[in-house]
Amino acid sequence: MTGFKGWHVLGASFITATLLAGATFYAFQHFVTPLEAEFDLTRDQVYLAYIVFLISAAFWAAIIGRSLTKISPRKFAIVGILMFGLSFVAISKMQSPKAMLWMIFLPMGFGFTACGPFISNALTTNWFYKNRGKALGIAAVSTSMGGFLVQPVISYLIESHGWRQALMISGFSISTISMVLILKYFISRPEDIGQYADGAKEPPVQDIVAVNPSQILRNRDFWLIATACGLLLACDQALLASLKPLGENLGYTNVQATLIPTVVAGSAILGKIGIGWLADRYDKRKVFALVCTSNILFLLAVVYAPSFFLLITVATFVGIAIGGIYPVWTSITADTFGRDYFAPAIGFMNLITVLFAIAALRFVSQSFEQHQSYSPAFKLLVPVAVLAGITMLFVRTRKSA
Secondary structure, eight states, X not given: OOSOOHHHHHHHHHHHHHHHHIIIIITHHHHHHHHHHHHTOOHHHHHHHHHHHHHHHHHHHHHHHHHTTTSOHHHHHHHHHHHHHHHHHHHHHOOOHHHHHHHIIIIIHHHHHHXXXXXXXXXXXXXXXXXXXXXXXXXXXXXXXXXIIIHHHHHHHHHHHOHHHHHHHXXXXXXXXXXXXXXXXXXXXXXXXXXXXXXXXXXXXXXXXXXXXXXXXGOHHHHHHHHHHHHHXXXXXXXXXXXXXXXXXXXXXHHHHHHHHHHHHHHHHHHHHHHHHHHTTSOHHHHHHHHHHHHHHHHHHHHHOOSHHHHHHHHHHOGGGTTTHHHHHHHHHHHHHHHHHHHHHHHHXXXXXXXXXXXXHHHHHHHHHHHSSSHHHHHHHHHHHHHHHHHHTTSOOTTTO
């Protein structure tokens, strides 16, 4: 096989991650009010489904990440996409919210982790070294692209055919497209076909910051990175799950409310590419601080913007606030633990970061039930983002090791 295949692998995993992220992280908010109406649930109860999904993704990330040293990403992806598609179809037929939660935790969570952004990052780390920041930045765009392209489609399907039929159509379509890409383009490591990272003629000498990367849980930087990213992800996840309900609460039309997360996802595309580019050239801790600052600006805009036009305008220009964390998180983790221990490190970190996300989601949903407004909760997330930026400054990097 001739010609560097890393970009083919990145492209295929990018598309699968786009489809899965768009159908979960971004699409959840469109199911909030339909589920409340059909099952007579409170906002807090509906958010439990999203929390279960986050717990599941973190649980499976730890298991799959550790297993990737023995089982190839391609094999995980094949099984994962089958489970993901089946979970969507099964939930569309269920009448019990409790049964849905089990379906979300087991096959959906496994499928998302085994074939979505987590596997995409693992593949990208395997195939790139010198251009890793840029490549991981491109990979991170997949989640925003999912929100920009997939989310509006699912919103339309729900409005036109109901939430159950929307799940059925989405599950079948996503699993079919993804399976074709996996079978044709997923190659676990460049060495499998006689190539090396970045298309080099010899394997790169990795500059790993961790003294003993195999001792992941004993490494101080592991806990600092996990804490910093967990704090910022708490803000991000609370926003992602609430943007459309926020618009509805402010009295906007369905189209206007849908436009808010769509614009955020679209503007984040350029932001993630830019953050990935910066991560290859500048101190990653300072780049992370830039992401935190953008997050703070967007939180303030959500709270204080006096009009729909101003809110959309701010969302357009502060795209790195939502999701800009991912290229920095993945690249600094790869620098610290190297290619071989990247997936286990990220997997274990997911168990920690999900706790912050759950706490934020519970806090925001309960605050909404109490105040019937998202503003009080979002105001309190501002100092959380500040603390995240400060925590990351203590992480050792190549420039500070």
